[in-house]
Each structure stands twice: as structure tokens, then as C-alpha cells.
Amino acid sequence: MEKLANKKLFLFLIFIFLLVLFFIFKNKAVKLEKNEHTGVFFKKPFPLIKLNPKNNLIDPTSFLIIVENETSTNSFFSKLESRFGSIEGKMVKVSGELLTGNGARFIKISNEHEAVGVLENQNIYPSEQTKTxxxxxxxxxxxxxxxxxxxxxxxxxxxxxxxxxxxxxxxxxxxxxxxxxxxxxxxxxxxxxxxxxxxxxxxxxxxxxxxxxxxxxxxxxxxxxx
Known part of the structure; x- marks a missing residue:
């Protein structure tokens, strides 16, 4: 009886351990490999890129942009546009890492301006916004x-x-x-x-x-x- 009780206790502890691991990995941020992504850049509501379905996404999905070693994403893109002109509503290519977890959506890109490539000259993609x-x-x-x-x-x-x-x-x-x-x-x-x-x-x-x-x-x- 004592051996049976010890076995049940051991199995119960294993179950608890696996359950804890499950919740840790479930809530941990998912980091995808740093790859090139194409999508449309918009400044509002905050700097973001709307990736198109070619990025292995079912639907166009928007990701907020984080810039490595930069305290202000707005400042980074202001400097970029001072050199190359407005990129609002243009198709761009960036090298970055998609960060998802607990429902958040970010793309982390390099702080080198050369890491952002503009694929079109015209702002042909309108920003969408509903009435307030x-x-x-x-x-x-x-x-x-x-x-x-x-x-x-x-x-x-x-x-x-x-x-x-x-x-x-x-x-x-x-x-x-x-x-x-x-x-x-x-x-x-x-x-x-x-x-x-x-x-x-x-x-x-x-x-x-x-x-x-x-x-x-x-x-x-x-x-x-x-």
C-alpha cells in the first residue's frame, strides 16, 4: 500500500510539473526567425507595417514596429524620411523578427536605415480609419x-x-x-x-x-x- 501511495504521489508531482511547463511556454513570447518581410508602412496609430499574405499569413496582418536600440520609433522613421522622403502608404521590405505572445503583435527591425527598403515610389495604399x-x-x-x-x-x-x-x-x-x-x-x-x-x-x-x-x-x- 505504501509503494502504491508513493507511486501515486510521484505521478501527481510529474503531472503538476508538466502543467507548469505548459503554462510557461504557452504564455512565453513567440519569436520567429529574423526574415525579410514585405508590407505597407503606416505611421498611425503608431508606426506599423501591414504584412501581406505572402508572409505566410492567412490575411493581411498589422504589426507594431520596434526598432533595435532606439528609444523612439517615431524619431527613427522621421530621420529615415528626411533622407528618402515620405514612405507613408508605400510597400516596403524590412528585415525583422516577428514577436507574438499573449495576443500582442510586434516586428523588431534593425536600427540601420538601410534595413528598410522602399519598393514603390507612390503612396498608393490609403490609410484606413473609422469615425471616432x-x-x-x-x-x-x-x-x-x-x-x-x-x-x-x-x-x-x-x-x-x-x-x-x-x-x-x-x-x-x-x-x-x-x-x-x-x-x-x-x-x-x-x-x-x-x-x-x-x-x-x-x-x-x-x-x-x-x-x-x-x-x-x-x-x-x-x-x-x-
Whole structure:
């Protein structure tokens, strides 16, 4: 009987160990190999590239751009356009690494301007945006870059906040996480959130629109959920 009990305990511990490993790898950021990708570049709501189906994607999918060793993605592309002219709405080729995990979508590219190649001279792809409407939603404010690393700490959030990395409101709808990128003018709203409501469900008020593959909210205010 004692041997049987020990065997059951051993099997139970193995099961728990495998279960923990499963959740670790499930939530870990998925890194695809650095390859060349073609797609259309847009500046708004934040610098992004909409990859076309030739990139082994079922549908055109938008990825927010992270630039290696750059604190500001906007600054990188401003310098690039000062040399080569506007690339808004143009087909481009970039060498980068797709980062996905926990629902976030990024492409990490080199900080060398030569790593971005413009394939067309004309801005022939129009930016898409729906009309803005007032909205209020309950959810958690997250840092998408931290999410890809499975790091939900305040330290990671604060480290990225003033580097131009995009915070988002994440809501759970029909058992699926949906993210709304937050456009912020008054960063005191986020400072107060970090001090008083970090990792809690809050209510967001603002102007909602859909732009180039992403849900976006122009943030007006944040309040507690009662």
C-alpha cells in the first residue's frame, strides 16, 4: 500500500510539473526567425507595417514596429524620411523578427536605415480609419511590449512608458482578449493609475476608432470600477 501511495504521489508531482511547463511556454513570447518581410508602412496609430499574405499569413496582418536600440520609433522613421522622403502608404521590405505572445503583435527591425527598403515610389495604399465615437470600457491597462515577454510587473511598465512603447486597455470578451491601443496626451492619467490602481480593473473613457488593423482609444480619463 505504501509503494502504491508513493507511486501515486510521484505521478501527481510529474503531472503538476508538466502543467507548469505548459503554462510557461504557452504564455512565453513567440519569436520567429529574423526574415525579410514585405508590407505597407503606416505611421498611425503608431508606426506599423501591414504584412501581406505572402508572409505566410492567412490575411493581411498589422504589426507594431520596434526598432533595435532606439528609444523612439517615431524619431527613427522621421530621420529615415528626411533622407528618402515620405514612405507613408508605400510597400516596403524590412528585415525583422516577428514577436507574438499573449495576443500582442510586434516586428523588431534593425536600427540601420538601410534595413528598410522602399519598393514603390507612390503612396498608393490609403490609410484606413473609422469615425471616432465616445466609448467607455472596463479592463486592465497593460504594456504590450512587457506582455510579449510575459512580464506584468510595474517595473517593466514604467521602464517602457516614456520610451514611446504603447500601453493598451485589455478586455475579456467571449473568452478572448481584445486590446485597445491608448493614445495619451496627459501622462498624469497613467501616473495616477500606476500609483493607485495598477493591475486592477479600471474604467476607460475616450474616443474610439479602428485604424490600420488596430483598435484605438484617445484616452480622456480613467476611473475606478465600483
Amino acid at each position: 465615437k465616445k466609448i467607455n470600457l472596463d479592463g486592465k491597462i497593460i504594456d504590450l511590449k512587457c506582455v510579449t515577454k510575459n512580464d506584468f510587473s510595474m517595473e517593466c511598465f514604467q521602464e517602457n512608458l516614456y520610451k514611446g512603447v504603447i500601453p493598451a486597455l485589455r478586455i475579456l470578451r467571449n473568452k478572448e482578449n481584445i486590446d485597445y491601443l491608448l493614445k495619451i496626451e496627459d501622462y498624469k492619467l497613467i501616473d495616477n493609475y500606476l500609483k493607485n490602481n495598477f493591475e486592477t480593473i479600471v474604467k476607460i473613457f475616450g474616443g474610439y476608432y479602428y485604424q490600420n488593423g488596430f483598435n484605438v482609444i484617445n484616452l480622456d480619463s480613467i476611473s475606478n470600477v465600483k
